[in-house]
Structures are given as C-alpha cells and as structure tokens.
Amino acid sequence: MNWWLIANGIIGIADVILNHLQATAAQERQRWENEYKVVETQIQQKLQEDQYTVDFQVLTNLHFESMKIAGHAHGLLEDSRIALKAIGEAIVETAKEKNRLIAEKRSISFNQSRANALEQEINALIGLNNHLIPDKDQIKIQRDHFESQVTEFNSRTHTLKLAIRDRCGEKGQDWYKRLEARRSINQLNRDRAAEGLPLLPMPESTKSPRKPKQTPRVFPKIRGTVKWFDPSKGFGFIIPDDRRPDVHVNKKNLSGIYSLQQDDRVEFERMIGNRGPWARNVKRI
Amino acid sequence: MAVNNKIIEVTPTGEVSFPNDVTNFLQALSSLGALSPIIGQIIAVRVQMKQLQNDAEEIKRDYEARNKIIDGAMKYAIQQLELQKIGMKKYFEYASKQLELSRIDNSERGRVMQSMTRLMSDPKASIEEKRLAQETIRAMSSDMIISQETGSTRLSALIESSNKNLLSIPSLAGLLPPAKQ
Numbered sequence: 001m002n003w004w005l006i007a008n009g010i011i012g013i014a015d016v017i018l019n020h021l022q023a024t025a026a027q028e029r030q031r032w033e034n035e036y037k038v039v040e041t042q043i044q045q046k047l048q049e050d051q052y053t054v055d056f057q058v059l060t061n062l063h064f065e066s067m068k069i070a071g072h073a074h075g076l077l078e079d080s081r082i083a084l085k086a087i088g089e090a091i092v093e094t095a096k097e098k099n100r101l102i103a104e105k106r107s108i109s110f111n112q113s114r115a116n117a118l119e120q121e122i123n124a125l126i127g128l129n130n131h132l133i134p135d136k137d138q139i140k141i142q143r144d145h146f147e148s149q150v151t152e153f154n155s156r157t158h159t160l161k162l163a164i165r166d167r168c169g170e171k172g173q174d175w176y177k178r179l180e181a182r183r184s185i186n187q188l189n190r191d192r193a194a195e196g197l198p199l200l201p202m203p204e205s206t207k208s209p210r211k212p213k214q215t216p217r218v219f220p221k222i223r224g225t226v227k228w229f230d231p232s233k234g235f236g237f238i239i240p241d242d243r244r245p246d247v248h249v250n251k252k253n254l255s256g257i258y259s260l261q262q263d264d265r266v267e268f269e270r271m272i273g274n275r276g277p278w279a280r281n282v283k284r285i
Numbered sequence: 286m287a288v289n290n291k292i293i294e295v296t297p298t299g300e301v302s303f304p305n306d307v308t309n310f311l312q313a314l315s316s317l318g319a320l321s322p323i324i325g326q327i328i329a330v331r332v333q334m335k336q337l338q339n340d341a342e343e344i345k346r347d348y349e350a351r352n353k354i355i356d357g358a359m360k361y362a363i364q365q366l367e368l369q370k371i372g373m374k375k376y377f378e379y380a381s382k383q384l385e386l387s388r389i390d391n392s393e394r395g396r397v398m399q400s401m402t403r404l405m406s407d408p409k410a411s412i413e414e415k416r417l418a419q420e421t422i423r424a425m426s427s428d429m430i431i432s433q434e435t436g437s438t439r440l441s442a443l444i445e446s447s448n449k450n451l452l453s454i455p456s457l458a459g460l461l462p463p464a465k466q
Contacts, residue, residue: 058454062461065447072443076436079391083429086398090422093402100406121415128419135426142433149440156461175304 052169059168060175063160070153073146080143087136091129098125181206219269222247223285229260238266238279249279257284292336292413293329295335299375301326309407310414313400314421317393320384325417327380330373332420337366337373391432394425401425 105118164174182202189199222240224247229236234251247270251259260266260282268279294302307344314321344362348355355363401418404410409419451461 062447062450065443065450069440069443072436072440076433076440079429080433082391082395083433085424086395086402087426087429090398090402091424093406094419094422097406117412123413124416124419128423131423134424135430138430139433142430142437145437146440147445159461183395233323 059164066157073149077146083139094129176211178206222270226260226264231259247277247279255281292332294370297372309410310417313404316396397423
C-alpha cells in the first residue's frame with residue numbers, strides 16, 4: 001500500500017515537473033522563435049538594403065551612360081541639321097546661279113568665247129549640284145538615325161530615372177529629388193541666360209553627398225626577436241612576442257637599418273601574404 | 286594647246302602662293318581662324334590638280350591627233366606638269382601634318398559653306414574665286430558626311446557597351462530592351 005502511495009506521489013511530482021518543463025520549453029521556444037523572427041527580419045532588411053545599393057549603383061551607372069549616349073546622339077543630330085541647312089542652301093544657290101548663267105549665255109550668243117566660258121561655268125555648277133544632292137540624301141539618312149537614337153535614349157534615361165526612384169529605397173528617392181532639383185535649376189538658368197540674366201548657383205543640397213575620406217589603414221606594431229637573418233641572401237625570420245607563427249623578413253622592408261642579427265629585438269608591422277606572414281617597416285629597438 | 290589659268294603656284298619643293306588676288310575667297314574662309322590660310326591653299330591645290338588632269342588629257346588628245354609625235358613644246362608641257370605634280374605631293378605632306386592636330390566641327394564647316402555659297406554668286410568675285418568657292422563647298426560637304434560617320438561609329442560603340450552592361454544584370458531583365466545600333 002505504502003509503495004503504491006509512494007509510486008503515485010512520485011508520478012504526481014514527475015507530472016508536475018514535466019508540466020513545468022513543458023511550459024518552460026514552450027516559453028523558451030516562443031522566445032527563440034521571436035528572436036529568430038527579429039534576426040530574420042534584420043537579415044531580410046540587410047539583404048534588401050544590399051539589393052537597393054547594388055541596384056542603385058547599377059542603375060545610376062546605366063542612367064549616366066544613357067545620358068551620355070543621348071547627349072552624343074543629340075550633338076550628332078544638331079550637326080546633321082547644320083549640314084542639311086548648309087547643303088540645302090548651297091544647292092538652291094547653285095541652281096539659281098546656273099539659271100542666271102544660262103540666261104546670260106542666251107543673251108550673248110554672238111560672243112563665242114564668252115559663251116564657251118559661261119558653258120564651262122554652267123557645267124561646273126551642274127557638277128557641283130550633282131555632288132551635293134546625294135550628300136544631302138546621305139545626311140538626311142544620318143539625321144533620321146540620330147533622331148531615333150536621341151528619342152530612344154531619352155526614353156531609356158527616363159525609364160531608368162523612375163526605376164532608380166522606385167527600386168532603390170531611400171537612396172534612390174533622394175537621388176531622384178536631387179536630380180529633379182538640378183533639372184529645374186538648369187531649366188531656369190537656360191531661361192535666364194536667354195534673357196541675359198545672371199545664372200543661379202546650384203544649391204549644395206542638389207549635389208551628391210560626398211563620401212567620407214577613407215583613413216589609411218594602420219597596422220599594429222608587433223615586437224619580436226630575430227630568429228636568424230642571412231645578410232647575403234637578404235632575408236630571415238622573426239619570432240613574434242605574441243607567440244604567433246614566425247614572420248618572414250626581407251631586407252627591403254628594413255626601416256633605417258641595413259641588416260639584422262640573430263637575437264636583435266625589433267618592432268614591425270605584420271602583413272599576411274600568399275606565403276604566410278611577413279614583416280614590414282622593421283625597426284631595431 | 287590651251288592651258289587654264291593657274292589658281293596657285295606650286296614650286297617643286299612644295300612652296301605655294303596665289304598668283305591672282307583671291308582676297309574674297311580668303312575672306313569667306315576667315316571663320317576658320319588660323320586654319321583658314323592652309324585650308325585655302327589645300328582647296329586651291331585640289332582645284333589646280335583637277336586642272337592638271339584636264340591639261341594632261343588635252344596633251345594626250347593633242348599627241349594622238351598629231352599621229353603620236355612628241356614635239357619640243359609638248360615635251361616641255363609634260364615636264365612642267367610632272368614638276369607641279371611633285372610640288373603638290375610635297376605640299377600635301379606638309380599640309381596634312383599641319384592639320385593633324387586641328388579639328389574643324391560641322392558648325393564651322395556650315396558657316397564656311399554659307400560664305401562660299403554667297404561668294405559663288407557674288408558679281409565682285411573673280412572666276413578663279415568662284416571655282417575655289419565651288420571646290421570648298423564640295424570639300425566641306427564631303428567632310429561633313431565623314432564627320433557624321435565617325436560620330437556614328439563612336440555612338441555605336443557606346444551603345445554596344447551599354448547593351449553589354451544591361452544584359453549582364455539579370456535583375457534588370459524586362460526593364461529595358463537592348464538598344465538598336
């Protein structure tokens with residue numbers, strides 16, 4: 001009977017302990033799950049930020065390239081228009097001059113030598129127009145080509161601009177705002193220049209934020225003892241005081257000294273190369 | 286044998302000078318600044334070379350008409366043509382070196398063409414100047430096409446490079462189609 005009571009008691013206690021453990025485990029699991037969610041969110045955020053950064057770099061580079069191409073095509077288009085205007089005028093004037101000479105030739109038909117000279121001039125003008133007309137057609141083809149490139153690359157630049165705004169997080173939105181502000185000021189300045197007014201300066205807020213200057217990397221100074229150094233070969237090894245592996249030293253990395261001897265105490269910067277650690281800026285102490 | 290008036294004198298050593306007054310022509314080239322004398326000389330040498338070709342053809346016709354007999358006058362004319370050819374070759378070598386570092390853009394060419402177009406119908410201009418104006422228009426027109434073609438080649442290279450960058454980024458698929466060159 002006693003045994004039965006004891007056994008029941010033990011079972012009851014075990015049950016309580018088990019319940020307690022289960023509750024604790026559930027709490028722990030909940031805590032762990034919450035932490036996991038937090039960490040996962042942080043990782044996702046970091047990944048998203050990284051993706052934004054990558055997209056931003058890629059898209060802004062493409063935007064810059066696209067603008068450059070549109071600008072180049074626009075310059076060529078303007079050149080074609082200048083060429084077309086100049087060639088067109090030359091064709092018209094050549095034809096007028098030719099007609100004038102033809103009329104003159106008709107009026108002086110009794111003067112053979114003058115008529116021959118006029119004939120030569122007329123032929124030269126016909127030759128010139130025969131040269132200019134295909135040139136004009138060629139330039140027209142080039143103009144149409146450049147016009148389509150300008151349209152295409154202006155549209156591409158616009159698409160990229162919107163993609164940077166919408167796909168690159170805050171960085172992209174900030175870039176877009178600055179770009180639009182610069183564009184408005186440039187437009188205002190174009191109008192002011194046309195009116196002969198002084199140009200407005202570009203506000204600092206529209207410029208790209210400057211990257212902080214990178215401070216040069218400083219390597220900690222390590223102390224150690226020369227294990228051996230062969231002056232004829234120009235290299236040796238140092239045993240560092242921090243008990244890490246021996247460091248190779250070459251004479252070209254000695255600073256203010258020309259050679260080393262065994263057991264010299266030295267100070268140096270430890271670098272890691274393909275063949276293991278090596279010492280730079282080695283000074284005797 | 287009728288030989289045309291000389292537009293420009295060229296010595297066998299490649300020195301050049303204008304025998305006639307071509308002030309109007311040089312004035313019409315003045316928008317090219319320091320380059321205008323050399324461009325004027327090149328145009329004149331080109332016109333002169335065309336004249337030489339015509340003269341050579343006339344000599345050939347004369348030679349055939351006289352049953353292939355070369356007399357003293359004809360021999361002298363052939364020698365003179367040969368000397369001028371040598372001088373012009375030397376001049377072109379010198380001129381191409383002078384122009385190597387210079388660049389004329391299409392807006393300058395356009396301005397020159399407009400001046401030359403006016404000169405072509407100017408009653409004050411001499412016949413030589415008109416011929417020079419025509420040759421300048423012809424040369425500037427051809428140069429404009431060459432300049433546009435060079436620009437077009439550079440544009441194609443830029444587009445090709447941009448397309449490569451675009452296609453190398455899968456995340457941008459569908460955002461932009463590759464541009465036509």
